[in-house]
Amino acid sequence: MNARASDHALLAGLDPNKPLPRKSIYRSLKGRQRIWSLYQKSIQGLAFPIRHKIVPTTYGQTFLSIAGNPEAPPIFVLPGMSIAGPMMLEFFAELQRTHLLIAPDLIGQPGHSEDRPFSNKKGAYGRWAFEVLDQLGMDKVGIASASFGGSIALEMTHMAPERVGKQALVVPAGLTPRLPYLKLYAGLAANWLTYRWWPFHDETTISHDWLKRIARPLSRSLTQDNLDYFDAIIRYTEFWRHRPAGPFSAHHFNQDVTPAFAIFAEKDFVFPHAPTLANAQKSLPMAEMEILAESAHMPSDQDMQPLHQRISAYFDGTI
Template sequence: MSAIYKSEAGAREIQRRYQEALRTWPVPAEHIRVPTRQGETFVIASGPEQAPPVLLLHGSGANTTMWRSDVTTWSRHFRVHAIDLIGEPGLSAPSRPPLDSDAYALWLDDVLEALAITSTAIVGISLGGWTALDYATRRPDRVTRLALLCPGGVGRTRSAWLFKAVLLRLFGRRGVRRSARTVAGLEDLQDESVLDDLMLTFAQFKPRTARLPVFSDDALRSLTLPMLVTVGDRDALFDSADTARRIRRCVPHATVRLLPGVGHAIFGQTDSILAFLRT
């Protein structure tokens, strides 16, 4: 049994549903399996092969389907590579090397080498945002610009959500559903299928328990590339006001957007990110 799933049957069901979603990817795409030092990594490449590259790094407990609503627009202008992070419920290896190491940067080195990419823009959300920041601080010559949504490793990690989630679980399925809405920031979500997929995943998937390492002020100050950072002021996982303050102080050239009434899940940023990537 894979260490990141609760059962083999659960792993098969999650991957079956993922494969179904991949068959309805909204634009023509190439499925690429890249060998790396952490095991095989799955990449979906969309858009003109000669267009400038953009890497997409999803959040924890997710996979490339997170980008379905964005890829049609972005792939008109870029060669978009949506990557399944290792150790997450996609088609990449279940490896979870220590976060407080250069392992993820070395892993991305392997991915970029296999894709013949020398430098690229990166769009990352949550854990993917942390991964993008980690790579940009270690490999500044390989990252041209960063668009980050609720990135980890900058603002303080919140813990109050955990106690609320535990209490809500005492109320059975209804409580679990409410807990998922609260933690992900999906209280106003109208499409219930998104919540259904989230509940299926976390019923069978074992999320990471280690806290994301926090970037030092010096590490953030080393970032000279163009940056767009978008956070929601109701994020249950990260202190978004703290994220905004640190980025504004340490990376004064960055554009920081603090969205009122928005939680950890941030939607509707396709056009604003495209405008930033094309600047």
């Protein structure tokens, strides 16, 4: 069986109609079907080919989306909360020109990895990530991460800095000394649950205007596809389960840490800018750093376009 046929068989073997496991991330079969259809749409929207692989870990099976040249230096692409591998490949598309990108779906979050709750205790995310790399026969990789994935990258850096090369941290979790949970629950979760349960809200209708309003603390520039996915996550998943690794501070990292390229959003509702930046500057050596003035937690495509070129140059060693 050639690689393309094998890849097709792998995707075809994913059955959205099989019974949900106990404590599934999905609230219903309908929810899983909806999110998997959006997952497939994200694959079809990519401007470059990708392939897939499933690897076993002690935490559960992990589904990988892979792009770029197999002979090129590898970059492990770690996703934001509830964001699947193909969406992360789209975000870091510039890097697939010169690197091999490996983007996992996180266990216990929407996607095709094992559907079971995942704890952030006892270094679990870092241990899981290194098990994935071991299955791929990779001793050392660069890392490109966003938001939630940043905390996993930092946990890996804390646990085994000799296995982590250069890393790009885009609005990373894991560096905020104390997350503003009360504000997050009041400003995000309460609005999201209202959207889910509002009695006059037709379940089959997606209210993009309403979604834009409740997503505004996160982003001011969501596309229609983004809003469709946001709608599905709010309606059909137990989104409040997830907790990032960390927080991390200077005593978690030794002097062998490779200088990072970190990007912070000045108007970040999730990871407040001032304490996050102050801790980052004390904790990590920086090869490059960018502060996005007026940007919310999820930067716009316009904000990121020049930065993707700089991230690529950072990994290529030209800056």
